Amino acid sequence: xxxxxxxxxxxxxxxxxxxxxxxxxRWLVTTNHKDIGTLYLLFSLTMFFIGxxxxxxxxxxxxxxxxxxxNPHFFNQMTTLHALVMVFGAVMPAFVGLANxxxxxxxxxxxxxLPRMNNWxxxxxxxxxxxxxxxxxxxxxxxxxGWTLYPPLVLQTGDAFPFVILAxxxxxxxxxxxxxNVIATILNLRAPGMTLMKMPLFVWTWLITAFLLxxxxxxxxxxxxxxxxxxxxxxxxxxAGGGGDPVLFQHVFWFFGHPEVYxxxxxxxxxxxxxxxxxARKPLFGYASMVYATSSIAFLSFIVWAxxxxxxxxxxxxxxxxxxxxxxxxxPTGVKVxxxxxxxxxxxxxxxxxxxxxxxxxxxxxxxGFSGLMLAIAPADFQYQDTYFVVAHFHYVLVPGSVFSLxxxxxxxxxxxxxxMYNEQMGKIHFWLSVVGVxxxxxxxxxxxxxxxxxxxxxxxxxxxxxxxxxxxxxxxxGFSQLLFLYNVIQTIRGGVKATDQVWEGxxxxxxxxxxxPPYHTFTTAPVVx
Amino acid sequence: MTxxxxxxxxxxxxxxxxxxxxAVAHADFALNMTPGATSVSREIYSLHMLIFWICVxxxxxxxxxxxxxxxxxxxxxxxxxxxxxxxxxxxxxxxxVPMLILIAMAVPATKVLIRMADARDAxxxxxxxxxxxxxHYQYLNExxxxxxxxxxxxxxxxxxxxxxxxxxxEVDQRMVVPVGKKIRVLTTASDVIHSWWVPALAIKxxxxxxxxxxxxxxxxxxxxxxxxxxxxxxxxxxxMPIVVEAMxxxxxxxxxxKMKASNLNTLTASGGKTL
Amino acid sequence: MEIRxxxxxxxxxxxxxxxxxxxxxxxxxxxxxxxPIYDVLxxxxxxxxxxxGRQVAAVLPMAVDEARTxxxxxxxxxxxxAPWEFAPQVSHMQVHPGQxxxxxxxxxxxxxxxxxxxxxxSVAPGLAAQHFQKIECFCFNRQVFxxxxxxxxxxxxxxxxxxxxxxxxxxxxxxFFRLDDAGG
Ligand SMILES: [Cu+2]
Numbered sequence: 001x002x003x004x005x006x007x008x009x010x011x012x013x014x015x016x017x018x019x020x021x022x023x024x025x026r027w028l029v030t031t032n033h034k035d036i037g038t039l040y041l042l043f044s045l046t047m048f049f050i051g052x053x054x055x056x057x058x059x060x061x062x063x064x065x066x067x068x069x070x071n072p073h074f075f076n077q078m079t080t081l082h083a084l085v086m087v088f089g090a091v092m093p094a095f096v097g098l099a100n101x102x103x104x105x106x107x108x109x110x111x112x113x114l115p116r117m118n119n120w121x122x123x124x125x126x127x128x129x130x131x132x133x134x135x136x137x138x139x140x141x142x143x144x145x146g147w148t149l150y151p152p153l154v155l156q157t158g159d160a161f162p163f164v165i166l167a168x169x170x171x172x173x174x175x176x177x178x179x180x181n182v183i184a185t186i187l188n189l190r191a192p193g194m195t196l197m198k199m200p201l202f203v204w205t206w207l208i209t210a211f212l213l214x215x216x217x218x219x220x221x222x223x224x225x226x227x228x229x230x231x232x233x234x235x236x237x238x239x240a241g242g243g244g245d246p247v248l249f250q251h252v253f254w255f256f257g258h259p260e261v262y263x264x265x266x267x268x269x270x271x272x273x274x275x276x277x278x279x280a281r282k283p284l285f286g287y288a289s290m291v292y293a294t295s296s297i298a299f300l301s302f303i304v305w306a307x308x309x310x311x312x313x314x315x316x317x318x319x320x321x322x323x324x325x326x327x328x329x330x331x332p333t334g335v336k337v338x339x340x341x342x343x344x345x346x347x348x349x350x351x352x353x354x355x356x357x358x359x360x361x362x363x364x365x366x367x368x369g370f371s372g373l374m375l376a377i378a379p380a381d382f383q384y385q386d387t388y389f390v391v392a393h394f395h396y397v398l399v400p401g402s403v404f405s406l407x408x409x410x411x412x413x414x415x416x417x418x419x420x421m422y423n424e425q426m427g428k429i430h431f432w433l434s435v436v437g438v439x440x441x442x443x444x445x446x447x448x449x450x451x452x453x454x455x456x457x458x459x460x461x462x463x464x465x466x467x468x469x470x471x472x473x474x475x476x477x478x479g480f481s482q483l484l485f486l487y488n489v490i491q492t493i494r495g496g497v498k499a500t501d502q503v504w505e506g507x508x509x510x511x512x513x514x515x516x517x518p519p520y521h522t523f524t525t526a527p528v529v530x
Numbered sequence: 531m532t533x534x535x536x537x538x539x540x541x542x543x544x545x546x547x548x549x550x551x552x553a554v555a556h557a558d559f560a561l562n563m564t565p566g567a568t569s570v571s572r573e574i575y576s577l578h579m580l581i582f583w584i585c586v587x588x589x590x591x592x593x594x595x596x597x598x599x600x601x602x603x604x605x606x607x608x609x610x611x612x613x614x615x616x617x618x619x620x621x622x623x624x625x626x627v628p629m630l631i632l633i634a635m636a637v638p639a640t641k642v643l644i645r646m647a648d649a650r651d652a653x654x655x656x657x658x659x660x661x662x663x664x665x666h667y668q669y670l671n672e673x674x675x676x677x678x679x680x681x682x683x684x685x686x687x688x689x690x691x692x693x694x695x696x697x698x699x700e701v702d703q704r705m706v707v708p709v710g711k712k713i714r715v716l717t718t719a720s721d722v723i724h725s726w727w728v729p730a731l732a733i734k735x736x737x738x739x740x741x742x743x744x745x746x747x748x749x750x751x752x753x754x755x756x757x758x759x760x761x762x763x764x765x766x767x768x769x770m771p772i773v774v775e776a777m778x779x780x781x782x783x784x785x786x787x788k789m790k791a792s793n794l795n796t797l798t799a800s801g802g803k804t805l
Numbered sequence: 806m807e808i809r810x811x812x813x814x815x816x817x818x819x820x821x822x823x824x825x826x827x828x829x830x831x832x833x834x835x836x837x838x839x840x841p842i843y844d845v846l847x848x849x850x851x852x853x854x855x856x857x858g859r860q861v862a863a864v865l866p867m868a869v870d871e872a873r874t875x876x877x878x879x880x881x882x883x884x885x886x887a888p889w890e891f892a893p894q895v896s897h898m899q900v901h902p903g904q905x906x907x908x909x910x911x912x913x914x915x916x917x918x919x920x921x922x923x924x925x926x927s928v929a930p931g932l933a934a935q936h937f938q939k940i941e942c943f944c945f946n947r948q949v950f951x952x953x954x955x956x957x958x959x960x961x962x963x964x965x966x967x968x969x970x971x972x973x974x975x976x977x978x979x980x981f982f983r984l985d986d987a988g989g
Contacts, residue, residue: 065697066689073765113818146762152739153722153764180825188817218829222836237840240740240925241884241982246723247738248843252836281605283615311725311760312736313743315931316647320640327632331625338624341596346612348605359600363593370585377635379642380578382734383563386725386760451560452729454760457768459687461699461756463560649930650973657880670878670896716929716976721885739884742978744929 019520028123031115032520033100038417039122040097041410045486047089047129048403052479054082059441059475062468067459075458076144077136083147087264088171089129091398094406095267096121096178099206101417103182105511105518106200108191108527113184121177128170135160146456148253149224151238151246155231165228172217179213182206191510193529197291200509201284204291205270208298212259212266215302220256223249247312254305262301265397266294268365268405269336272358274509275412276340279355280347281506286339293332293339300329310381319378326376330369337366352504353427357408360400360435368396371446386456389449395442400435407434407485414489415503419517420496426488433481440474564729567749567776571732573642581635588631646732649746652714656705660717660724660737660759663766667705670716674789678703680769687769698768699756703794704775708782709749717743722764728757728774736761749776848935869903870966876900877964880978881910887922887983888915889950894957902966909957910943910979914950923947924958924979933975936965947984 020026020035030036057078061069070078100118104111112118135142140158143149149164157164186207190199199207226237227249236242238249269290277284284290306314306322314322340362349355371393375381384390407430415421444467449455453464460468499516510529514522565575603609659666661677668675678701685691687698694700707713717726719737727734731747749755757772777785877900879893894909914920924944928934939945943958950956964975 065693067687068689072768076762076765076767114822144764150723150762153762156722156764176829180822180829183825184818184821187821214825214828215832218831218833219836219839222833222839226837226840240738240980241923241984243925245741245843245847247741248840251843252839255836255839280603281611282613285615286621287615289616289621311734312738313741313931316644319643319647323639323643324636327636330632331628334628335621335625337592341592341599342620343615344596344599344603346599346609346614347603348609348611349600349603350605359596362596366589366592370589373585374578374581377577377581377639379574379639379646380581382646383574383578383729383732385734386727447561450563452564452757454727454758454768456762457758459698459768462693462695462697650971652974655878655974655976659882661885670880673896714974716880716978718882718927718978718980720883740925740980740982741927742880742929742976744931744976 029119031111031119033104033112033115033118034417034518034520036112036118036122037097037099037101040093040100043122043125044090044092044094044097045489047085047093049482049486050133051082051085051090052482054078054085056475056479058082059472061458062460063472064469065460065462065465070458072458073141073144076146076456077142079456080143080145080147081133081136084132084143085129086398087147087260088168088175089125091264091402091406092175093125095206095209095264095402096175098202098267098271098406098409098413099178099182102413102511103185103203103206104189105514105522106203106509107186107189107194108510108523108529109185109189110521110524110526112181113189114181117177118181121174121181124170124174124177128167128174131163131170132167135163138163148250148257149227150253151227151230151249154227161231162228165224168224169221172221175213175217179210179217182210183214186210191523191526191529197288198529200270201273201287201290202267202270205266205273205294208294209263209266212263212298212301216256216259216263219252220260223252223256226252247309250309250312251306254308255302257308258305259298259301261394261397262297264402265365266298268361268402269294271405271409271412272340272361275354275358275408276343276362278412278504278506278508279352279358280344280349282343282347284339285342285345286335289335290339293335296332297329300325300332304329307376307378307381310378311385323376323378327373330373330376333369337362337369350505352411353422353424353431354408354412356428356431356435357404357411360431361404361408364396364400364404364435364438368393368398368401371396384449386454387449388445388453388455391455392442392445392449395445399442400438404434404438407431410485410489412504413511414492415499416511416514416516416518418493418496419499419515420492421499422488422492422496426484430481430484430488433484434478437474437478437481441471441478442474444468444470444474566730566732567751567753567755568731568747569750570642570646570747571730573645574732577638577642580638584631584635646745649714649744652712652746654707654711655714655716656707657716657718657742658705658726658737660719660721660726660763660770662721662764663759663770665705665724665726665759665770665772666720667703669786672786672790674786676703676789676792676794678705678773680771682769696756699758699771699773701771701773704754704773706775706777706782706785707749708779709752709776711779712746712748714744714746717745723761724759724763724770725761726757726772727760728755728772730755730757731774734760749774752777867903867963867966869901871901873902873966873970874899875902875964875968875972876974877906877962878974878976879908879910880976882978882980884980884982887981888920889913889922889981889983890915891979891981900964902964902968905940905961905963907941907959907961909959911955911957912948912950912981913955914953917952919952920950921947921984922950922981923984924981927978927980929976929978930972933968933972936968936972937975937977938963938965944979 138159142160143157143164145154229235230237236244238244238246273284304326307326375384411427448464448467501516502512563578565572655670657668664677664679666677681700681702682698686693717735717737719739724737726737733745735743735745755774759770876897878897881891881893883891890913892911900906926944928937939962941961
């Protein structure tokens with residue numbers, strides 16, 4: 001075996017020349033990027049179903065007015081944990097899983113740059129979530145102050161409070177280690193000839209995302225640390241009574257929170273930019289402008305945070321600044337959508353499941369972008385803020401946005417990962433049920449918000465009944481459709497029609513030159529990129 | 531499961547579907563933002579509709595092109611893919627044109643925002659304090675103050691009684707205001723952050739413990755305007771509604787006189803009158 | 806050759822990781838640095854109507870603008886769990902910019918034991934906050950109340966004549982908080 005690239009895995013060579021360790025130990029001690037990618041993906045799928053179950057509790061309670069199933073305090077725990085689980089447990093780890101599997105194969109590297117750290121950053125997460133979810137069983141229940149953790153409300157959390165903070169810290173550490181690993185891999189382990197501007201767009205978007213993570217996860221850690229000292233150590237960062245200010249927390253939180261939104265969508269842009277050219281059989285339109293657009297979105301994400309806070313009573317100048325800056329984001333985002341449409345233009349398209357999800361992504365994410373633009377308009381935001389219009393907006397961006405991109409990615413690369421083709425028929429049924437379900441679920445929420453329904457309420461006035469019923473029906477349709485996906489994935493892992501190396505007729509890139517499934521160690525000899 | 535239970539379940543499902551359908555057929559669906567009862571709320575409504583239609587037009591254009599392409603540029607139609615992958619001109623165009631559209635949106639938005647920020651020269655100031663989970667209203671120039679609490683019965687909430695027309699949007703004491711007068715609303719809170727929102731007045735302002743926030747309204751027609759707390763404030767966040775009743779000045783004066791004499795009048799939480 | 810490459814790649818990794826960790830630590834610090842930055846911004850912009858509960862540094866004489874009258878409204882709030890009665894002596898005053906005025910807030914301890922509290926000021930509109938100068942204020946210090954003590958607490962203030970001419974009304978609000986270390 002030629003090990004030209006092997007020693008670059010600096011402080012370790014563990015398991016490198018050998019195959020995987022036998023049995024369960026393989027997963028516990030693995031430093032192999034494919035194993036860790038698999039762990040991340042399976043973990044996030046589990047979290048997706050747990051967070052989804054919480055969502056169904058919420059939707060079931062909201063099926064009709066009155067309190068039927070849960071009490072308001074438990075309802076608030078459900079909304080809080082649904083968000084925390086979906087953001088930190090489902091979406092973010094899923095993209096890290098994709099990064100682990102794909103970045104080395106896309107840039108011709110033998111593994112991630114820091115394999116041992118990779119193992120740690122995964123294994124922190126199950127502990128963090130066990131901790132977080134176990135708070136449901138503490139006296140006073142789990143966190144119920146919303147995932148945004150606004151004080152003073154969050155300080156009314158019971159025994160769960162320190163555990164929630166600790167869990168957030170652990171997730172932060174895990175994300176930061178993951179991000180450092182991604183950056184080190186991309187900057188240091190590219191195959192000869194793989195210049196930055198030749199990297200697949202998924203690699204580019206992850207590079208930018210990783211920088212966002214490093215920049216903002218520590219800020220979140222700082223914010224929750226201050227919450228902790230305010231509650232237990234008598235500081236008054238956010239307590240007006242001691243000279244602090246609860247609004248300051250919101251500023252710190254959203255300084256993290258807005259880039260966080262892009263952390264969950266930029267890799268999705270990358271995925272879509274890989275898939276559309278494959279099935280359009282035409283190179284991506286405007287590669288360079290995609291890179292610049294992604295970078296400018298990332299930059300703008302740092303200067304728009306207070307658009308989440310138009311109602312806190314900012315001075316006029318502040319409101320104007322954050323309104324204009326937020327509106328500007330529409331420009332690079334528009335560029336991306338135009339580029340995808342132009343990639344399809346005069347291609348020779350086929351519509352396998354990944355492409356269907358990618359097309360649905362472009363349309364439905366754009367709808368979420370439109371409502372985002374409406375929300376940017378500060379005067380109108382006073383009417384939208386904290387209503388179901390906002391709920392509809394960010395769910396359009398996150399579910400048929402991020403989550404659809406993850407589904408698309410799973411179908412797209414599953415044959416490469418497992419060596420088997422998934423069941424296309426079932427994939428298409430899953431797609432259609434999902435796309436119909438997700439729209440029944442979230443579209444009526446626009447109407448609810450505009451008609452005046454606040455978010456995070458367990459019971460509502462009678463005029464909101466019909467759309468809530470429709471939304472709940474959509475939620476159950478969408479939720480249970482995902483079992484098809486689970487079944488399809490399991491079946492594909494277990495067997496099926498052999499996949500070719502290229503898998504898709506129009507697929508280009510280094511990962512498609514490898515066998516399907518790729519051997520445990522790949523690119524131990526760096527390929528040369530023309 | 532026995533046949534009768536299946537039939538029963540089927541009956542419930544069918545009944546539910548029928549109920550849902552009749553509700554759909556009859557309901558006066560509230561689909562959109564209210565134009566409201568003030569000039570500011572109407573301006574916001576127009577702004578909202580303007581941006582909405584701009585988005586619709588852009589959406590139809592972009593998705594139209596996309597669907598045209600999806601229909602015509604399919605492999606199954608035997609087309610060969612083109613190879614182009616950039617065009618500086620068109621990329622500049624679709625960067626600059628959206629910029630211009632955004633500027634066109636920003637101009638009216640800025641105007642409305644500036645108007646909303648101008649709370650000067652109000653004739654009446656009302657301080658609104660959020661509590662877990664009710665509101666306190668204090669009329670600064672009138673020495674009138676009182677709590678306003680949800681008046682929907684727990685039986686209705688727990689489905690033991692049929693729900694009234696204003697389920698969850700009714701209170702024991704309304705905030706009464708005169709029409710045609712500029713009213714300044716100061717919001718603050720006593721425990722956690724709340725947000726005072728009345729859609730018809732287009733006011734949504736956070737009530738933050740330790741700080742006061744300012745907003746204003748000028749209602750032009752008498753009526754009852756309902757709203758809710760908009761910032762998660764704990765267990766009963768969904769159960770602290772706001773009801774504003776606007777009436778002609780003369781009637782408002784009578785109401786003030788009545789309130790001053792009333793034992794409901796509590797200037798502060800602990801009844802600051804005894805000082 | 807291979808070994809040299811490997812060493813330099815390993816070194817490159819270490820260098821990069823070190824830099825990235827440095828950014829991480831710096832950003833963690835930045836989270837905390839936002840606290841003083843925010844305070845400074847509040848002072849400059851009047852964000853949140855903060856007047857900081859601070860005494861004006863130097864009480865320089867100012868020309869009194871007799872021609873201009875500004876209404877100052879006084880508001881009192883009690884935070885949850887603050888067992889006081891708390892109210893302004895007068896609900897509003899007409900003042901001339903540049904001139905000193907005095908008023909009182911009244912407070913009464915409703916409990917049978919000693920309490921410590923502090924009043925937190927807030928001014929609306931926020932932009933007026935920096936022009937509202939408190940020369941003497943009970944909000945500068947924590948206030949100790951004996952059981953059932955009733956007390957008048959003075960405020961001496963002045964409106965800076967530089968107050969933007971379009972401001973006609975200023976609201977001064979105090980929220981009384983109970984301090985937990987009461988009696989300690
Ligand atoms: Cu509230």
